């Protein structure tokens with residue numbers, strides 16, 4: 001009995017005192033959505049067609065035929081979203097501009113008055129509630145007209161990579177530089193350009209494939225100078241982690257970023273000690289802390305804004321204990337990164353404010369702090385337990401909440 005008491009008190013001491021669970025002054029809390037995932041109204045007024053409109057309307061679209069034609073109807077119901085954001089006491093709300101709502105044909109020679117009106121009212125509505133608008137210029141809904149001309153691609157770093165076993169440590173640097181460095185080194189490093197390890201690898205690989213020059217076009221010195229340092233902060237979307245190992249002969253290649261990197265001949269897997277979440281979303285909160293530390297080690301003391309982090313479920317429940325636990329554990333790692341490792345994290349964005357159209361998963365996968373009833377034409381919004389938890393964290397600026405939130409374990 002005495003031993004049990006001692007063990008219990010050590011456990012309490014270590015969970016209660018080891019980490020200061022309060023957020024630093026000025027730390028910002030937000031939540032996010034994106035245009036195609038919530039707005040609906042895909043063809044109202046003079047809005048043009050995006051690649052997601054084209055895709056979801058085609059035979060090869062989502063298996064269950066789901067589209068973003070109505071989604072959460074935020075084009076009409078945006079004031080409900082503002083109410084949810086205000087209920088959570090968000091410091092900021094991150095949303096994206098639908099390119100084809102503002103520039104219906106993709107180009108700036110014609111600007112939609114309705115598009116301007118919609119986003120102006122959204123921005124004014126947020127400001128009236130004391131919530132800062134954080135605008136994403138592009139969130140995957142490219143104008144179909146531009147897709148027809150060629151393809152664009154931007155980065156989205158969802159995954160932290162670790163070595164599968166000690167022997168796989170040798171593959172880690174190249175996997176990380178391929179995943180994060182490719183998009184960050186040109187902007188955030190002192191020298192600019194591609195990460196040297198990736199530049200060398202791609203030059204050798206291209207030559208072994210019979211190319212006369214690298215498939216990764218080199219930066220000129222002038223381009224390096226032009227791009228280097230062009231940032232205000234670093235934005236990171238993070239959800240999950242993967243263990244990296246060399247692909248064995250005969251094994252399938254896998255696909256980037258969740259199951260492999262064919263160009264590197266590496267495979268990505270779940271480490272057995274990581275909890276399985278919904279589908280691809282394995283839970284490893286320390287991965288976020290390590291990711292933040294990696295960015296600081298590589299690029300110095302840059303301000304980092306976590307622009308997405310969140311947890312999906314297949315069921316609709318309002319009592320989403322798993323999501324509460326995910327947020328609590330990941331936010332704790334953010335605090336450790338700030339307080340123990342000295343990383344300059346300036347804010348945290350929960351994905352997502354409300355359930356919405358989750359790309360290829362349609363409406364099967366839920367990420368919302370707030371439930372949306374998709375059978376109701378009004379798309380009624382109801383705050384989940386995770387929404388109440390997040391609101392409490394924001395109001396009290398700490399994870400040290402004297403409530404039952406802590407008792408839920410995976």
Ligand code: FCB
Nearest residue numbers: 034156158237351358359
């Ligand atoms: C991110 C996307 C976001 C949502 C989450 C789960 O990559 O930016 O729209 O799909 O994943």
